[in-house]
Amino acid sequence: MGLKTAALKKSIWVFHVACSPCNNxxxxxxxxxxxxxxxxxxxxxxxxxxxxxxxxxITGVANRHVTPRLIQTYRATAKPCVCFLFGACSSYGNFxxxxxxxxxxxxxxxxxxxxxxxxxxxxxxxxxxxxxxAGVVKALSIL
Amino acid sequence: MQxxxxxxxxxxxxxxxxxxxxxxxxxxxTARVHYRVGPPWFQSFADFFKLMGKEVxxxxxxxxxxxxxxxxxxxxxxxxxxxxxxxSNWSYDNGFVGDIIVFWYFLAVPSIMIILxxxxxxSPLSAVGSSREMKLLLGYEVPFVIVITMIIFxxxxxxxxxxxxxxxxxxxxxxxxxxxxxxxxxxxxVQAKLGLVPFDAPEAETELGGGxxxxxxxxxxxxxxxxxxxxxxSLPIFLITLFWGGVRxxxxxxxxxxxxxxILIVALITVIRxxxxxxxxxxxxxxxxxxxxxxxVIAFILSVNGL
Ligand code: SF4
Numbered sequence: 001m002g003l004k005t006a007a008l009k010k011s012i013w014v015f016h017v018a019c020s021p022c023n024n025x026x027x028x029x030x031x032x033x034x035x036x037x038x039x040x041x042x043x044x045x046x047x048x049x050x051x052x053x054x055x056x057x058i059t060g061v062a063n064r065h066v067t068p069r070l071i072q073t074y075r076a077t078a079k080p081c082v083c084f085l086f087g088a089c090s091s092y093g094n095f096x097x098x099x100x101x102x103x104x105x106x107x108x109x110x111x112x113x114x115x116x117x118x119x120x121x122x123x124x125x126x127x128x129x130x131x132x133x134a135g136v137v138k139a140l141s142i143l
Numbered sequence: 144m145q146x147x148x149x150x151x152x153x154x155x156x157x158x159x160x161x162x163x164x165x166x167x168x169x170x171x172x173t174a175r176v177h178y179r180v181g182p183p184w185f186q187s188f189a190d191f192f193k194l195m196g197k198e199v200x201x202x203x204x205x206x207x208x209x210x211x212x213x214x215x216x217x218x219x220x221x222x223x224x225x226x227x228x229x230x231s232n233w234s235y236d237n238g239f240v241g242d243i244i245v246f247w248y249f250l251a252v253p254s255i256m257i258i259l260x261x262x263x264x265x266s267p268l269s270a271v272g273s274s275r276e277m278k279l280l281l282g283y284e285v286p287f288v289i290v291i292t293m294i295i296f297x298x299x300x301x302x303x304x305x306x307x308x309x310x311x312x313x314x315x316x317x318x319x320x321x322x323x324x325x326x327x328x329x330x331x332x333v334q335a336k337l338g339l340v341p342f343d344a345p346e347a348e349t350e351l352g353g354g355x356x357x358x359x360x361x362x363x364x365x366x367x368x369x370x371x372x373x374x375x376x377s378l379p380i381f382l383i384t385l386f387w388g389g390v391r392x393x394x395x396x397x398x399x400x401x402x403x404x405x406i407l408i409v410a411l412i413t414v415i416r417x418x419x420x421x422x423x424x425x426x427x428x429x430x431x432x433x434x435x436x437x438x439x440v441i442a443f444i445l446s447v448n449g450l
Pocket of ligand 1: 021022023024025059060086087088089090094124126
């Protein structure tokens with residue numbers, strides 16, 4: 001493991017991509033960023049621009065309007081980057097699966113754009129902040 | 144020898160390490176103000192090395208040369224700032240007549256490079272950030288220049304070494320009425336120079352998503368971050384040099400006292416940044432051209448009258 005990977009694992013800057021979620025996952029993500037959970041301990045910081053991001057926190061399902069924006073955001077992110085699919089919706093579609101406005105799953109869309117994309121799933125409807133931290137830390141330890 | 148000064152001590156290497164540690168200190172104190180644990184000590188280093196290893200994205204509409212040159216020039220200028228400052232504090236006759244003016248010019252270069260680099264990025268958010276940075280620069284330079292002029296008049300010397308020698312003979316400038324007022328003005332100008340809250344409108348991450356730095360990524364962003372970190376180390380030292388007798392490295396107690404002064408000023412900056420909301424850019428300019436300029440003129444008049 002080189003210095004690059006070691007540094008990357010200690011410093012994850014996240015960008016929040018809300019792909020038409022029901023808003024519940026976003027609220028939990030905002031909870032996660034509050035002082036109570038203090039993710040800065042692990043070097044996780046919220047940034048405002050995908051160009052700075054190392055991780056995309058994707059919530060919700062990709063409908064027809066959101067799909068091109070999601071692809072654009074993924075392209076704008078500086079590689080190497082990790083995609084965290086937060087919540088059951090983004091992980092596999094949840095109860096919107098097979099719905100008329102949800103043609104594809106988010107991981108399919110990202111894989112199509114970049115076959116080597118690193119995609120990690122944190123299911124739950126919505127996942128609790130503790131679950132998110134556990135998921136992110138677990139994911140980073142196998143990276 | 145010049146190369147050693149510039150690259151190792153007190154230039155690039157030393158200033159970078161000290162600056163990154165200062166950035167960490169700032170974040171840690173911020174975390175304690177929020178009543179949380181905060182990042183580990185190597186956080187800023189991890190951020191820097193991570194950014195160095197990442198891809199640099201060139202936006203489609205960017206003017207490539209200007210876009211990539213800006214962080215390099217900003218970094219070089221801020222290293223020069225740290226070097227001049229360190230050498231002047233190391234030995235008082237290291238400087239030359241007028242080095243405070245050269246110093247002041249180089250202090251402006253990183254901000255100008257942010258303006259140019261963000262302007263070359265060719266995206267609306269960067270353009271807004273760039274224009275805000277320009278207005279802020281025009282705002283805080285006015286009281287800053289008046290304060291520096293006041294100090295030059297008071298010390299009767301145009302060099303950093305001369306100012307330090309004056310303070311060695313007559314006691315720190317801070318211990319006078321005009322000195323206190325000028326110090327408050329200079330501290331707030333430094334806050335704006337560092338782009339910290341309440342004067343972080345150019346890079347407002349919640350409304351502009353990074354503003355002037357919006358389109359920077361990877362090593363280019365790391366260059367800007369490092370230049371900011373080096374400024375974060377040198378500007379408190381600059382304040383100590385101007386107002387508080389400088390950093391004197393003679394014997395144990397001198398180093399301890401210097402460190403204490405430094406930590407105090409950095410903590411003051413951090414507390415200001417944590418207890419204030421962000422000002423709109425027009426409010427910030429009004430603040431500097433109004434209150435701060437009036438205060439600095441008052442300090443100037445007081446110091447001419449020997450107070
Ligand atoms: S996973 Fe559940 S909480 Fe999250 S966006 Fe989907 S429906 Fe809402």
